[in-house]
Amino acid sequence: MVEYLATRVIIFLTYVALTFGNRESTDQDAFQTILTKDGDRYKCVSINQQRSLRHPLLMNHKIQMKPRSYPIELYNRSLTAVNNSLAELPTISCPIGTIPIIQDIIGGSTNILFFHTTNAGERAEVAGAKTNDDVYGTSVSINVYEPKVKEKTKDISTSFTVLLNAQNKSHLEAIGAGSIVWPSFCGDTFARFHISWMGRTHSGRVECYDHECPGFVQVGKVGLGGRILPVSIYNGPQYQINVLLFKDPKSKDWWLTSGNTLIGYWPSQLFTNLKDKATSAFWGGQVAGPTVQENFPEMGSGHLASEGFGKAAIMGDIKIVDGNNKYAKPDIHKSFAASSKKKCYSVDSFGQDESGLHVYYGGPGGCSS
Numbered sequence: 001m002v003e004y005l006a007t008r009v010i011i012f013l014t015y016v017a018l019t020f021g022n023r024e025s026t027d028q029d030a031f032q033t034i035l036t037k038d039g040d041r042y043k044c045v046s047i048n049q050q051r052s053l054r055h056p057l058l059m060n061h062k063i064q065m066k067p068r069s070y071p072i073e074l075y076n077r078s079l080t081a082v083n084n085s086l087a088e089l090p091t092i093s094c095p096i097g098t099i100p101i102i103q104d105i106i107g108g109s110t111n112i113l114f115f116h117t118t119n120a121g122e123r124a125e126v127a128g129a130k131t132n133d134d135v136y137g138t139s140v141s142i143n144v145y146e147p148k149v150k151e152k153t154k155d156i157s158t159s160f161t162v163l164l165n166a167q168n169k170s171h172l173e174a175i176g177a178g179s180i181v182w183p184s185f186c187g188d189t190f191a192r193f194h195i196s197w198m199g200r201t202h203s204g205r206v207e208c209y210d211h212e213c214p215g216f217v218q219v220g221k222v223g224l225g226g227r228i229l230p231v232s233i234y235n236g237p238q239y240q241i242n243v244l245l246f247k248d249p250k251s252k253d254w255w256l257t258s259g260n261t262l263i264g265y266w267p268s269q270l271f272t273n274l275k276d277k278a279t280s281a282f283w284g285g286q287v288a289g290p291t292v293q294e295n296f297p298e299m300g301s302g303h304l305a306s307e308g309f310g311k312a313a314i315m316g317d318i319k320i321v322d323g324n325n326k327y328a329k330p331d332i333h334k335s336f337a338a339s340s341k342k343k344c345y346s347v348d349s350f351g352q353d354e355s356g357l358h359v360y361y362g363g364p365g366g367c368s369s
Helices: 002-008 079-083
Strands: 030-035 041-046 098-103 123-135 137-143 156-165 173-181 192-200 205-209 239-247 254-258 261-266 278-289 313-321 335-339 346-353 356-362
Touching (some): 030 098, 192 261, 278 313, 335 356
Antiparallel strands (some): 041 098, 123 278, 123 335, 173 192, 192 205
């Protein structure tokens, strides 16, 4: 079971820095530059000039400002939200008709991404829950911590949800979103909101974070790559972000929202098999990178899952979207929780309640290999 999780869901691998076309951003593209109180600098770019529209498969794409349909909610009470408060995603006050693009991010300085096996010399460990089923979306409450990751490494620690289509084992396709601590990419050890996807171009496959390469079409004001605040404190206040990924059954585009906030979408043209559905979903944490084996970073809260609420990180209120565009609880018989390295990272209290699936996960850094 652990081996299956590690090879199928082991997120994080080879970052391929691709650009399409020769046109670079110009001063005409930027309407305004905004400096946040956290010191992040965003450029407000015309929504019609965003880099994603330069993707070879999106040259004639017409931007969709909202989905044509949403999943039908069951309106179950959220048990996680009773005890957790919402953290805030970075919202940038760009002028109407523009979207925020973060600047001064190191980016491209690492070759780690998620969704398939790691490169030679790299190591990845994962702990969380997975379902193997036809999936058309997922919603989850992600308990946000700031796990410790050594700054002078290319290592990474994530709390993420991933939708994956593995019908073609040699051509995986996936989308994901969540919280990442990633010093070599962001230049600091803050928990930041990132998205990632694996899709295609006219000539092959591409893997990318945020706006590092064309593909994700942004329509909202959430600043990808920005800090999530506040974050949870061990045995103290707990904070979460709510993430929803779902396929619009009419356009077949995959949308990303947080609460009632539309962030953007991956156009269906980016995918082949994933255009129709995902074949599995993952919720949990992963550490990855070239020095992970010698310097295991923290995952989640940095404490083992058995410590429970307020001390261990939790993925809660997990639902999937079924083929009828309705929220549903994941089939418990097709779902499981596991860790690829139990000595360092664990899972606990995996199960269902009226709000959906839940699992505690994580562990300390520095454990011996």
